[in-house]
Amino acid sequence: MSDLPDTGPAPETAPPSRWKTAWDSDIAYSFRQSPVAVIAAIVTLILILSAVFAPWIATTNPFDPASLNLMNGFSPPGVPNQFTGETFLLGTDDQGRDVFSTILYGMRISLFVGFMAVLFAMVLGVGLGLLAGYVGGWTETIIMRVADIQLTLPSILVALLIFGIARGVIPIEYRDQVAIWVLILAIGLSDWVQFARVVRGATLVEKNKEYVQAARLIGRSSWAIMFKHILPNVLSPVLVIATISLALAIIAEATLSFLGVGAPPTQPSLGTLIRIGQDFLFSGEWWILFFPAVTLLALALSVNLLGDWLRDALNPRLR
Amino acid sequence: MNLVRVSRLSRVFDVSKPWLNRVIERLPKRLLTAVSDVSFDIPERTTYALVGESGSGKSTIGKMVVGLLRPSDGNVEIEGVDLATESDETTIERIRSDIQMIFQDPFASLNPRWRVGDIITEPVAARGGDTEGLAARLLEQVGLSAEDASKYPHQFSGGQRQRICVARALASEPKLIVCDEPTSALDVSVQAQVLNLMSDLKDEHGLTYLFISHDLTVVRHMADTIGVLYLGRLLEEAPPDALFTEPAHPYSAMLIDAAPRLDAFGREVVPPEGEIPDPIDPPTGCAFHPRCPIATDICKQERPPLEAFGAGRVACHHAGQVRLKGAA
Numbered sequence: 001m002s003d004l005p006d007t008g009p010a011p012e013t014a015p016p017s018r019w020k021t022a023w024d025s026d027i028a029y030s031f032r033q034s035p036v037a038v039i040a041a042i043v044t045l046i047l048i049l050s051a052v053f054a055p056w057i058a059t060t061n062p063f064d065p066a067s068l069n070l071m072n073g074f075s076p077p078g079v080p081n082q083f084t085g086e087t088f089l090l091g092t093d094d095q096g097r098d099v100f101s102t103i104l105y106g107m108r109i110s111l112f113v114g115f116m117a118v119l120f121a122m123v124l125g126v127g128l129g130l131l132a133g134y135v136g137g138w139t140e141t142i143i144m145r146v147a148d149i150q151l152t153l154p155s156i157l158v159a160l161l162i163f164g165i166a167r168g169v170i171p172i173e174y175r176d177q178v179a180i181w182v183l184i185l186a187i188g189l190s191d192w193v194q195f196a197r198v199v200r201g202a203t204l205v206e207k208n209k210e211y212v213q214a215a216r217l218i219g220r221s222s223w224a225i226m227f228k229h230i231l232p233n234v235l236s237p238v239l240v241i242a243t244i245s246l247a248l249a250i251i252a253e254a255t256l257s258f259l260g261v262g263a264p265p266t267q268p269s270l271g272t273l274i275r276i277g278q279d280f281l282f283s284g285e286w287w288i289l290f291f292p293a294v295t296l297l298a299l300a301l302s303v304n305l306l307g308d309w310l311r312d313a314l315n316p317r318l319r
Numbered sequence: 320m321n322l323v324r325v326s327r328l329s330r331v332f333d334v335s336k337p338w339l340n341r342v343i344e345r346l347p348k349r350l351l352t353a354v355s356d357v358s359f360d361i362p363e364r365t366t367y368a369l370v371g372e373s374g375s376g377k378s379t380i381g382k383m384v385v386g387l388l389r390p391s392d393g394n395v396e397i398e399g400v401d402l403a404t405e406s407d408e409t410t411i412e413r414i415r416s417d418i419q420m421i422f423q424d425p426f427a428s429l430n431p432r433w434r435v436g437d438i439i440t441e442p443v444a445a446r447g448g449d450t451e452g453l454a455a456r457l458l459e460q461v462g463l464s465a466e467d468a469s470k471y472p473h474q475f476s477g478g479q480r481q482r483i484c485v486a487r488a489l490a491s492e493p494k495l496i497v498c499d500e501p502t503s504a505l506d507v508s509v510q511a512q513v514l515n516l517m518s519d520l521k522d523e524h525g526l527t528y529l530f531i532s533h534d535l536t537v538v539r540h541m542a543d544t545i546g547v548l549y550l551g552r553l554l555e556e557a558p559p560d561a562l563f564t565e566p567a568h569p570y571s572a573m574l575i576d577a578a579p580r581l582d583a584f585g586r587e588v589v590p591p592e593g594e595i596p597d598p599i600d601p602p603t604g605c606a607f608h609p610r611c612p613i614a615t616d617i618c619k620q621e622r623p624p625l626e627a628f629g630a631g632r633v634a635c636h637h638a639g640q641v642r643l644k645g646a647a
Contacts, residue, residue, distance in 0.1 A: 210428035232432035
């Protein structure tokens, strides 16, 4: 080393900033090394941001009847309308609504339902999984058998069932208002099992570790041990499942809406738009179906790829 | 005065197959006796060591003493209070704050998502005590620095983590610390540091240790009294000097012969003969008789009681009739 030239002043000894620590972490490195993850993250980010800022990006508000002109109906993408001469980037649907704007607003509904459903499933599943794993005995048997039974039913069927019950219970004048929340409940309830199973398994491992015994020794309550000690240690697989579930929830929402039991036409999601669009597919107005479908595909695919990458990055056995 | 009084302690584990399998396959219940009729006292400010092979019930006794496991039979009294039967909450809280434990695996005994400062002060914070400056003070006492309080456990080595465990054990100012093989996961050089730290703290804080180990050399260095366990039974109890020079029980002699010694370098180590028997189906009479060089018929029929012998107590029909093979 002594024959090397002097490289200048001594390196700084100040503690690295938070940003620097995050940039240097294993997970950030693995992210930078994976082009798929970077592209998926960029696409997801663009889609989420454009959904959040839809009112500023969209050219018209498709839900404001005053801004619609029926004469603009069925304008092909990028071609001036034969009556009004207006040009729409992605065309218009039968009522003259700009497809680009409806996609942005539809994505808002899709993402909102997806996020809320996953949040609901996560809270329910993580809570029940922790309880089953830590308490054991009959509590565990009951929770896990219910989970097993639910796994034997297709989740779309469970969601349809919940949706059907809710329709029967809720008076007709409130249906459109609560439809979104029923959708969230239906998708969330059909999705909690995965969280519960993974968290239960991880809890069984953690609860026998000595730090849990040390906490029991000083007389901490079961609640404190479950939520303060065990929960932080079982969260990394939960994060992975939540990401992949988000993609699945968005698809489930689109499926339900496509079947006509999801988001109402007054608040169309991507699935509702696809359902509306398929009426016109065979009469040549392909763009009404095509662009919402491509957006849904891009959204679900990029979130899913992000989840896949996260699973590999957080799995120590693959390192 | 005796801080800990263990009397006729037993613990049986049910290791049967699940209920349904048992009914279908017509299997009997399988019960494992991990601890059988063990009694000993630990006077205040002394170190009592339990030694034995793996499976001898050392850790089970430790867990019953601190109240993590309930005894199947017999009881443990700490300052005259039996935690398993006591119903008064304030008494339970008072006794609990007098007991702490140091675990074997320093990598599993610290919550990886907690900061060291929070880990150390938890025994006090959980009871609503004042934790101002506590972590820094304790860290310095165990030879770490006050700044380490804001770090996470993975930033420390095994020896440093065990020091953190010691600091946590000291936080609630306990009287009794149960150490379950505290050094067996550490390098030999680090072992000595941790053991010396524990000795110093014992004098400083007036602590009482129940020291569980399989390492005779470690135990000899630390203990005031040594209890030798075999298959959940206490076979001999004696001060270290008496035990190491004149073991009264043939099993103790076998263990001491098997231990490597620095002062007799080049001496052939005598490996112990046989294996520890199946605790589900223990031998009749004295549990050690199948491996014992001096066993007679009575050993197969009658379980010898633990009786006073020489400087300690021993459970053997032929106590004191064995010689160390490697004795110089």
